[in-house]
Amino acid sequence: MYVAVKGGEAAILATHDLVAEARRGDENVPELGVAQIREQMGLACGRVMNEGSLYDPDLAALALKQAQGDAIEAAFLMRAYRTTLPRFGSSEPLDTAKMSIRRRVSATYKDLPGGQVLGPTYDYTHRLFDFTLMDQAAPAESPARPATQPLDASMPRVPDILGAEGLMEEEAPPAGDPRPFDLTREPVTFPADRDVRLQAMARGDEGFMLGLGYSVQRGYGNSHPFVGEVRVGEVAVEYVPEELGFAVDLGDVTLTECQMVNQFAGSKEVPPQFTRGYGLSFGHSERKAMSMSLVDRALKAREFGEAATYPAQQDEFVLYHSDNVEAAGFVEHLKLPHYVDFQGELELIRRIRKEREQRLADQQSEALPEAAE
């Protein structure tokens, strides 16, 4: 009836047991292994690593298992763990031009050095159920065969090709090449610089970024993009320990990089040229990287002197609302008790209604004698 009785703590502990039971489901069905999730739900793990801002496929798989497959809850687990990790330094900048390519497609050139590499993609599948996957026993060997010839050693990035011709917006690191801002350690101020924006978008909700990118295409933002290139593959992470003074290879990460080529009419100072939209994400996550690169270009509105009329062009709107762990927390906090504030509203509305009825009654009684005259 009402919470005057002590019991909140016992009830909370019981919810932990119940969620563990719900997570396990029917015990006659074998339990999922973390390795199974890592290997067979790789795209989900990629999303959790992106939104959790932590490259660790094993932990991403564990997070998905613990969260019953809820991507945002899993990202939350990753972040709450990540925040406790010590920072021992920053890596050297990754060189995506040296990526060992799994997939690389360009929409701007029919052929280019390194060629089009289709790789593993759902793009050309027909979305028809493959009912053979219903069976537990999978076919013994992979149908994929190695190519007859190896990929080209050189896979130049498309914007670099355009850049060599001087047609692409030049992009150089800021003076002194300072370490990028870390929005998980410092508060963001506005207007936000590009390193902050890219970082926020890389960990932003895939669905939100997709919606914003789509809005730019449909007319809520002035964008005419071409996919200069999407590439997926492994890139080496190098780190220079102070005591050694030279770079050490820490291992490879799987990345998806998207570079959009956008038109720009030019201004008084700048000749007409193509401009960049950049997206980079962990794992194989083309949708995320492409959405991000659309919004990255939209957010450059200020730099190019364009009017920032639409949500995707406004850094405050994009950065504050793309963080799904924060958004989910605040939306779901509405489940918390609010009865103190609600009582305030009840008291107000009752009093205002009472005063209104009184006023109407007074007006009526004043009006009556006139009617009699």
Next chain:
Amino acid sequence: MTVHQSISDETRPAYNYAYLDEQTKRMIRRALLKAVAIPGYQVPFGSREMPLARGWGTGGIQVTAAIIGPDDTLKVIDQGADDTTNAVSIRRFFERTADARTTEATDEATIIQTRHRIPEAPLKAGQIMVYQVPQPEPLRKLEPHEAETRKMHAWAEYGLMQVKLYENIARFGEVTTTYDYPVMVNGRYVMAPSPIPKFDNPKMQMSPALQLFGAGREKRIYAVPPHTSVRSLDFDDHPFRIQSWEQPCALCGAADSYLDEVVIDDQGGRMFVCSDSHHCETRRAEGHRGAMLADASALHLVEDEAKP
């Protein structure tokens, strides 16, 4: 600094005392010092991602974690009560991570972390109130852009807020803000008191306790030092007024406390009870009896301390 031991066993890595690492605590303490030095000013801070959800008190938890020590006694309330689910959860968090000595007694607490209420019992010098803040910016509903609202504070440009209050009065005959009612701190900054009912606003005025505000998701900290002026915004001809009820608390008979409304049947039956559960229990222990206390204790809905 001491590495916290009690929650670590052989299989788990140790977390630092009160969860946050010492560098983070230092960063938060710096922000707190700045906030105390400029009452009502919102200090941006590097809010950490916490193991509890954003919007569920991560700002207050970070502030408490940065100031709590082994000598402190912590009280956590939500909606005025120690037993509401999230208050229980946050209290458990500090019991686990900081071996916190906890209490429900307002006068025994050195730190009181709260959501939506200030206790009824007057606060004392040496006590610290830590408020959980969902939206630190009092002007946000009037101006969505942070870049703009920071300028408005810098210039003390609060006309927009006065116009909003005036429009309320013009339309409804009174200001219709019932909680998170804006206050002017130290005659300089308009501040969001967090969503406490406006009933509690007068308790902030010249309080002997230190009042700290943490907004985790919005990454802001602000403060009201002891004995600082906190005035609720109003007009000379429409002075600020607080909520009142037509009946006293049904359990303890208090006529001067903030009441929660409890629906007791589907026939329109209502009872009104103190939102400050400790205040209500203390009064019942002192022998104060409300009209429905006998019924409630017969149904074991409350422990009737006054009974032999």
